[in-house]
Amino acid sequence: MLKYFNYLSLAGLLLSTSCVMAQQPDRLDQPSPMSPAAHSVLLTDITQAGERLVAVGDFGVVLFSDDQGHSWSQAQVPVTTLLTSVHFTSSESGWVTGHDGVLLFSDTAGAEWQLFFDGNQINQKKVDYFEAQIALLTDDDLADDPFLEDDLAFDLEDAQFALEEGPVNPLLNVWFMNQQTGFLLGAYGLALRTDDGGQHWSIFSSDLPNPDQFHLNAMTQLNDSLVIAGEAGLLLRSDDQGHSWYELPSPYEGSFFDVIAHQEALFVLGLRGHLFMSLDGGFDWQEIPVDTTVSFMGAYSDGERLAIAGLAGTLLSGDQPEQLQLLSTGTRQHFNAVVRTTEGWVLAGEQGIFRQGKQEGTQ
């Protein structure tokens, strides 16, 4: 009897260790499954890599198309988090951001992606940053601002707490000014930059005049200036390649989801159908009235045409700002981003890719 009991318990032990996992796998460790369902997930961004189209979205899905968006393949991605933004610096090299502070890199034109870092490393960078700041403090600094040491200690404590809490905050945008210099924007004012083509990234959140730590949603370049748009009407501008920043007067207190330069004009767009244009680099804004109250999420310009995608099937396009027209897409799915192909508009939406044919596109 005892013998059987031993066998039984041994078998039970084997069963429990082989079949039942102690805990669920983390989405940062789980490669995005190759799945037919990848073609209908929420897509958040779309871009062009040479002739190729690349779109990113939920469950670590990256899709690419070599035929103007007719057919799509799923890329190899090492994580299953919601991806938020994609940017290519050449037709081969591209970057993707996502939730849990994920940064992915591809040098295969978007077919395979490697995890470059995740939120844990970002949190560590923050701790390192504040520790370095405290170490670098001089008596002069303290004479200028007697509270600086306390403030930095407080920030360090925050950063250490965040490190323990884990990679809870998303990166929301990746954008490269050129091959070498690029920026990552994220939740609660997180900002990183690289000047060596992405080899090393450093945090520069503290350089931004963003005391309320609003989310940073998008950035663009107009002539030699850089502009960041964010939550609660936040607009920041830098005239020295992003080393120092100042706040622009904002025409709106709601969130901006994208900022784009089109033919010498700067456009910001966001919540509840708000679209503004500035002809002087962001100091003076005028509202472009659009007959909609749904939010605009993403803009596209190829220098020739401007397009704006929004929630509930909204697509706006035109050559000139005053000619922007609402196109009839026949759907109410949310659109997050748009690009132009020779055959019309290709949109990244709530239910995957949506194509708006040329006829409708040129109405």
Place this chain on the structure above:
Amino acid sequence: MKRMAERLLTPIRRSEQWVEYLLFHQRPWVLSTFLLITLVLGWQAVQIRPDASFIKMIPTSHPYVENYLTYQDDLSGLGNSVRVAVATTDEDIFTAEFQDVLRLVTDELFFISGVDRAALQSIWTPNVRWTEVTEEGFVGGPVIPPDFDGSEATLDQLRINVLRSGQVGRLVANDFRSAIIEVPLLDFDPETGERLDYQVFSERLELQIRDQFSNDQISIHITGFAKIVGDLIDGAKQVALFFALAIVITMVLLYLYSRSVQGTLIPLACSLIAVIWQLGLLNALGFGIDPYSMLVPFLVFAIAVSHGVQIVNAIRLESLNDPDKWHAARSAFRLLYIPGLTALVSDGIGFFTLMVIDIQVIQELAIAASLGVAVIILTNLLLLPLLMSYVGVGNKAIEHARLQARQGGEHWRVLTWFATKKGASTALGVAVLLAFLGVFAAQGLQIGDLDRGAPELRADSRYNLDNDFITSNYSTSSDVFVVMAVTEPDQCSSPVTLSAVERFQYQMQAVPGVQSSVSLADLSKRITSGLNEGNPKWRAVSRNQFVINASLAFVPGGLMNSDCSLLPVILFLDDHKAETLTRVSDAVEQFAENYNSDSLQYLLAAGNAGFEAATNQVIARAQYEMLAWVYGVVSLLCLLTFRSVKTVLCIILPLALTSLLCQALMALMGIGVKVATLPVIALGVGIGVDYGIYIYSRLSNYLSQGMKLTDAYFETLKTTGKPVAFTGLTLAIGVVLWVFSPIKFQADMGILLTFMFLWNMLGALILLPALTAFLKPHPELTSSPELFENER
């Protein structure tokens, strides 16, 4: 073998003697006992209630259903609701007139008892709100503008509110030409504590909603489980009409057959008494009558009539020798008591094998049918000859019988060809060919229901048209497969759980047949996005428990249980074809096997599709198990009676061919093997074996007298051919009317049973002699003189 059979059959033979004594020497006492029992059971029978319990139609010991039953209370918010769609022929619903009707319908539904009033939803209820992300955060309000007065301005406002409420596709049709009122039901009335009476509820919907509000512009469409049950019970009531019709037709046939008023009315009366007893006993035992067991009274009546016919026929023939009523009845009783008993016992046992199927409606059907057959032994084998001993068959009938006896029944000669070598080979050749064709066609036989909508009802029934209307105009499926994700208490909304569950949903959405899915994870993602200015880039499960808690400040019913240890994942399927259900349940089980952990287990399954998946699995297994049992039991009974394997083959092979052809017919007609059709083969074989027993017992009798096979068969046909043909006919009449039932599965059962009864009859008349000619069971072995000594 022989001795065992003797030992088993001895009590039956002994019983024959004292039963006969009791019956024919204590007639008044026996008669008054029967009268008393009939009164008592009749009083019971009128109280029998229609009963269509959902839980009885599913296999309660299947793990899926066990899991459901474990969490039944937590899942109560799911599913048991009725949806009422109010549609207009106008361009859209944004007119003052339509909104007026919608408001009135909503109010009317609110006051129907059984409705969970707090959870009632339409665009006219205050719990349906629009929300919008603004510069200040979430803002919202009821969809109906507070100042709504039917004016253009307020109608425009309503249109905007509907659009931003996200209810398009849910409470408002995609084409804006109808609106839904979602009516969740309470299983128990909070005031009286009584169980919801689906039939009464369904009737109220018809009267107070459909009849009152339908007109040229407005149409009403209602779906939901309560409505299906209501329609089933209504449909079952119509079936009572078929019963009356079956009685009338049977009466006419009986008269044509017996040419005797007594010989018509008494078997009919005894058969009705059998039905009354059967129903009375069911009620006394605490059973109701459901749309499945509804079939049983028909079967009992038909079987009772067919046995009654045998007895009246025997009395008629005996009357030729001895015109005394008492003697003729007594001789007929003696002649038929044992074969009748054997046939009825094998029917009963055949039905009882259905008990192996672990689905309560089938088991109750088995009990009801076995009970009915047992009752027939009393009413038609005992009471019927007793009554006939008082009234006799009448002179006209005796004259008719005499005329027939003189004519010699030459028309039966045709069938004896099948007992010749040439005829037998032809018949068997055709049978083998049919068997091959049958095997080929039966390949297409499917498990489960193949039609869209509520499979219990016809595709063109009002319910299914309503269902089509709703599924085509709204973004919802009526085929719901629920997976229960079970965690430790308070862990159902942890970041780990929710991201595991969203991944599960993503994997399931890749399974062909899965349209979409919903769980607590979706709600959390949507609200998290909403809390971040509605930005879709935030539509993710947060790693921060506080963010998740904020996103789940308000959870609608059914997405989690009260101690947060269960979150149902609802998969909406394209259809409920067996293939789809198997694919989905396999995928879920595979995922569960790979990812179940100590902290999170995926349990299958609830929802109509989940239960149907479980039912299909049980049926797929039970199908062969039941065939093995029914054929095993019936073969054993034949073996006991005739004590020859070859004889058993002669009787069983024709039945097997019919069963096979029945499966082929099902495949060709697109009828799946399901709760309703599974019992058909057991019923068909159980009853079909009667023909074989009656014919073979006569045939072996004549063969043992040294007759040639063709002559013996001719004699057999002259005496039993007519009753056998008549039996086939009465049985078929009992069930063929079911084809017109508004309930789809009853119609399916009707078609298949009619087919089985008629083909079994043909099999017995054609294949049995052919097989006998071919297999040549030795006459000494096949006859069992001591068993049928009374027949000589």
